[in-house]
Amino acid sequence: MNCILASTSTVYGEQYLAYIVDELAVLFTGVETILFIPYARPSGISYEAYTAIARKAFEAIDKKIVGIHEFETIEAAFSNTQGIFTGGGNTFVLVDALYRKEVLMPLKKVIQSGVPYLGTSAGSNICGLTMKTTNDMPIVYPPSFTTLGIVPFTINAHYVDPDPSPTHNGETRATRIQEYHVFNTPPVVGLREGSWLRVKDTTITLQGSLTARIFEQSKAPYEIASGSLLSTLY
């Protein structure tokens, strides 16, 4: 496997994918055309509009983008795929579409075969065992919360630390993840914006300048440094 699973597409004050574009040039070395999966529809935009945004960003590194909806069949989309990018948006909408359009299994096989894959936000979440630590609103009911299992844990994208002076009674991110572990055993990786996981074969490394927060069942949460292997999690 050969993946970048990023917390976010965009860091504050920068253009779409700009902070990670040098890494993407390496990930997609030798790739001419990248298959884009726009199913997560951020702000509800169309597949066409979302694909245009991805296309523009990849012009900077001379890669062509083709949307999966531009193919007549899913089989055609995945034949001879050189690289894949699943963009962020709503994870429920994304997972629902992956199941209903029967894309989940072909996508898993192609990633497992070593085709370079980029996920951002929801596109990273789906590489976990389940989507159970998404932050998104459940605006559609997907057939299952089980996802690709490319990494042996779940991802919490856009991870933020609890506000030190809360005046609001809504649960913090940390409390939500603590509740997750009452019902689920797999670890959770809280990826801050600007961080990504680099998956190469069976090795998973934290990259970017920030630490990540790891939540394991029945353990106090802890930080890992950039460059750490996530090998204690499996």
Next chain:
Amino acid sequence: MNCILASTSTVYGEQYLAYIVDELAVLFTGVETILFIPYARPSGISYEAYTAIARKAFEAIDKKIVGIHEFETIEAAFSNTQGIFTGGGNTFVLVDALYRKEVLMPLKKVIQSGVPYLGTSAGSNICGLTMKTTNDMPIVYPPSFTTLGIVPFTINAHYVDPDPSPTHNGETRATRIQEYHVFNTPPVVGLREGSWLRVKDTTITLQGSLTARIFEQSKAPYEIASGSLLSTLY
């Protein structure tokens, strides 16, 4: 029907239910014993621990609390029910339990028969048409997102306005609700902490000191004042 659907159990700096206790004395006039539904398990606490918290709060107005799990059958729990309180926590956990324990339909019938009902947070969300505008993390997979439909819209509890100076790329509450309306037609009522809906027969009134934010499909969101009837929504 005779319900209070509150955004939150607790406002900042106060004890559990303290801000609304005078209203609860009116709602539960003549009621000796209130059936408590602890299924939402905030922070993953047990049914027993959660029921003890509710019991303590209702001592202030001389009401006895009995947990639904203390009965041998669901039928026994709902026979001669004088009043009901569903506490907050995780809406996915609550809805999953309501389906799996076959409580959803008996609960709906009893509320529709006019038995006084209090919901806080997740306990209010379940009175909407669906749970699709919950803020909670999908830590379990319920059999459906369809809920009680006591009110003809969905509720967003703990509603907060977007941060005016965001440095974070995660979606705001308003963006999430906008995405909801790409896929769903029912209105959404954004209830701020300290607000509640008072349902009496077919009349629904916003109460508490704050305004609420209303989201309708294909319309700009707008505020309604405390005391407003929510009759434009149905």
